[in-house]
Amino acid sequence: MNLAVNNTSLFLAAMLVLVALAISLWQKLGLDKDIVIGVIRAVVQLFLVGYLLKYIFRVNNLWLTLAMIAFIIFNAAWNARKRGPGIDHALGISLLAILISTGVTLGVLVLSGAIKFIPSQMIPISGMIASNSMVAIGLAYRSLNSQFHDHRQGVLERLALGSGLLDASIAIVREAIRTGMSPTIDSAKTVGLVSLPGMMSGLIFAGVDPVRAIKYQIMVTFMLLSATSLGSIIACYLAYRNFYNEHKQLK
Amino acid sequence: MDALMTLKQINYEVADKQILHDIDWQIPTGAHITVTGPSGGGKSTLLRIMAAMITKTSGELTFAGQPIESYDPIMYRRQVSYCFQQPTLFGETVADNMAFPYQIRKQSMDREHVITALTNFGLSERTLQQAVTELSGGERQRVALIRNILFLPQVLLLDEVTAGLDEDNKQLIHAWLRRLNEQKHVTTIMITHDATEIAAADQLVKVVAGRLEVAQ
Incomplete structure (x- = not known):
């Protein structure tokens, strides 16, 4: 090296x-x-x-590794929450969304043998997944807040017609999920052409053959798609109800 | 006649500002009521409370003999339907708007029924495919009103729905509302500032500075 x-x-x-x-x-x-x-x-x-x-x-202790992953997830949730001012339970929602998106993605990677359950692989990968999920959730929260503000009249009219809360919000929820996922999809399209991403650059730096390095980057692309889509959908579906009060009225 | 809706001592305040004061009002089944009064007097607030779009601060509101709190707000709003002054149309085409009331009831659109509703209101089947952006103000308002009655509510609350429209559209809407009231027995309560509409009212009430005054 x-x-x-x-x-x-x-x-x-x-x-x-x-x-x-x-x-x-x-x-x-x-x-x-x-x-x-x-x-x-x-x-x-x-x-x-x-x-x-x-x-x-x-x-190399199992519990210490899990504690470190839990710490990463909690910090990610804490930061995602800040992007959702006015959304009640944003910390709990973010925590659940990041926990599930990170858990599922890590689980698939470990079970498929792409990474090993050792701290030097689990912790950095957890950090990458959780931070991307965090950014996606933050973007989704911001989109929910701005859309519920901008499309207030449309939501009110749907409610007045006797719409349920999900039917009144579905267009907003979908757009927010899309907003959360789109940076990952955009970067998947340009990966390698515009920038050599961190994982791949790191391996190349460390002297790994670029053809092996890109395999890791391909894995990262897959895992980030899963993490951001799961994180966004869970957060949006749990958060939209916060825009209504107990009388099913828009706050 | 039995009262379909009864309001007792309804108060509404927001941020320590009293908008409505002790409103007592009985609305008989099948009534056709015109509400008027100065701007900012609380007319819209009153109708929005009756539509369960906002919640009264105190007082009792009953609908069909039951307190409003006993209803699921969503089911209630399908019976007491609120129409906005400047409605937003949904999606791209008129058909998207006609489909919405069916969509929220998990039903597929009854095309025949929709076409009948359009024709009854001076529109036609061709309107269905029209982009909402191409409609005139009067057409927009008619499309919006049809959304409210594809499934007939018991009460229709109309918040200055003819404001800003030309005489022809006003006439069309009045005739349509009267037919709904007389033939389908929909109770209608309409807010207006229009002198002709006030003069033609069957029953007129005024909301002034948050208090209800029964005129005539």
């Missing part, structure tokens, strides 16, 4: 942060504080995670 990032080169690469800082100051973007905080957080978080993963991989 010819991986050569050492502390000195990392320190020199930190000059790149100065580029962003300089632009922020020069153009008066007011982002300098955020950049500094962002960089410090990234460095501290990644160092902690690096040491933590090193420990978990070495111990």
Whole structure:
């Protein structure tokens, strides 16, 4: 392997942060504080995670691995919730949606033999699945919120005609699921042509034959489609009812 | 005649602002009532409460002898149907709109019945395939009203449905409403500001500053 990032080169690469800082100051973007905080957080978080993963991989304990996956899922749900202001139980809904989408996708990958149930494979893959599911759910929440606002009159008219809540919301729910899934579908179309995605780049970096590396990327594409579609559909079907009160009226 | 709907001491307030004050009102079966009053007086709010689109703050509302709370709101709205002033049409074509009431009842569209309903209201079978964006204001309102009566409700609540329409369309809608009332015995309650409509009213009530005044 010819991986050569050492502390000195990392320190020199930190000059790149100065580029962003300089632009922020020069153009008066007011982002300098955020950049500094962002960089410090990234460095501290990644160092902690690096040491933590090193420990978990070495111990190779089933419960510790599951606890780490649970921690990832909970954090993903916590972040997805923030995209759904005004949606009650958004944390519970996100947790269930991410848990099921990650669980099902991981289960298929393990059972098919694509990945092994060892921490060094399970944890990074769980992170990729949960974070994509999180982004999809966040987009779906945002879409639900904006559509229930923009199409309020149409929903009211459907209700006035004696429509059930799902019939009154179905067009909105479908559009929100579509919004959640579309980035994954779009990136599936351009994968390899526009960018070499993380999984594949990482393997190539580590010296793996590109033809083997793409097989992993193909697996990632499949798993992200499953994760984002399951995450979006579960979250939308559980969340739409929150836009109505107990009298089946639009809030 | 028995009262189909009874309102007792209905109050409605939102964000500490009192919109309706102690409304007492009995609506007999088969009535054809015109509601008028200044803008912002609470007419629409009153009809929306009666349509279970919003919930009263206090008071009693009964329909067919039972308190409104005892009904499933969805089934109730199929009996007490609310029509909007500027309706939104669904989907792409008129047919999409005609299909909606069937869709929510898990039925397939009864084409014959829909065509009869269109013809009775000055439209035709050809209208079915028309894009909703091509309709005139009067046609839009008629299509929207037909959606409300493909399955006949017991009560039709109409919120200024003729506002902004030309005289011909107003006449068409009035004649249609009267037929529904006289032949199909649908109880109709219509909000209007139109002087001709007020003058032609069988029964007129006024809602002023959140209070009901029975005129005539």
